[in-house]
Amino acid sequence: MTKAMGRTFRERASTVLAAIKGLVREMAPVVLYFFLAFLLIFLMFKLFASQYSIEFSAVTKAAVAALILGKVVPTLEWAQSRYRFNTHRRAVVVACKTFIYGVIVGVLVIGEKVFHGVRETGSFHVGVSLVIANANLDRSLGIVLLLSLVVGSYLVLQEIYRAMGKGTLFRLFFALPSDNSKGASSPK
Numbered sequence: 781m782t783k784a785m786g787r788t789f790r791e792r793a794s795t796v797l798a799a800i801k802g803l804v805r806e807m808a809p810v811v812l813y814f815f816l817a818f819l820l821i822f823l824m825f826k827l828f829a830s831q832y833s834i835e836f837s838a839v840t841k842a843a844v845a846a847l848i849l850g851k852v853v854p855t856l857e858w859a860q861s862r863y864r865f866n867t868h869r870r871a872v873v874v875a876c877k878t879f880i881y882g883v884i885v886g887v888l889v890i891g892e893k894v895f896h897g898v899r900e901t902g903s904f905h906v907g908v909s910l911v912i913a914n915a916n917l918d919r920s921l922g923i924v925l926l927l928s929l930v931v932g933s934y935l936v937l938q939e940i941y942r943a944m945g946k947g948t949l950f951r952l953f954f955a956l957p958s959d960n961s962k963g964a965s966s967p968k
Contacts, residue, residue, distance in 0.1 A: 810934070811850030817930045818845045853881075853931065870939045878932035885931075886924045 898907030
């Protein structure tokens with residue numbers, strides 16, 4: 781019985797380990813893309829705000845945002861997988877998905893501000909009133925548009941990847957170009 785329990789534990793452990801490896805393989809490219817995009821954005825914010833002596837950690841914010849979006853985007857893709865988008869133009873699919881993500885980001889930005897307002901004041905009504913009184917619509921819309929742009933560009937790359945086939949987009953950007961130009965005649 782002990783050997784059977786040991787094998788069962790090993791089988792379960794290997795199953796969990798395989799699931800974790802699969803999750804990491806699925807999330808790694810997405811998280812890396814969002815991390816690099818947000819790192820560049822936050823570094824630009826830091827450079828623009830340096831004249832005002834505002835301190836914040838761009839790497840930490842980029843990592844947190846990348847981890848959140850790195851899991852949210854594949855989860856929403858999985859949830860939308862039962863819908864067939866093959867009958868729609870890819871531009872329409874990307875635009876609609878980007879709009880949906882933008883709305884979600886807008887709701888999350890407002891929700892975060894309401895949460896902090898309620899935490900500061902101790903009352904939901906007063907917290908919401910504080911958020912409304914201190915609302916900066918330009919900044920909030922800017923954040924939503926910026927995040928929508930990052931997500932939209934990811935969705936465009938994802939559609940190109942699907943259209944070109946597995947590995948083609950990676951080879952396009954990272955493989956050395958083949959020397960096919962020797963046989964072609966060049967204009968003189």
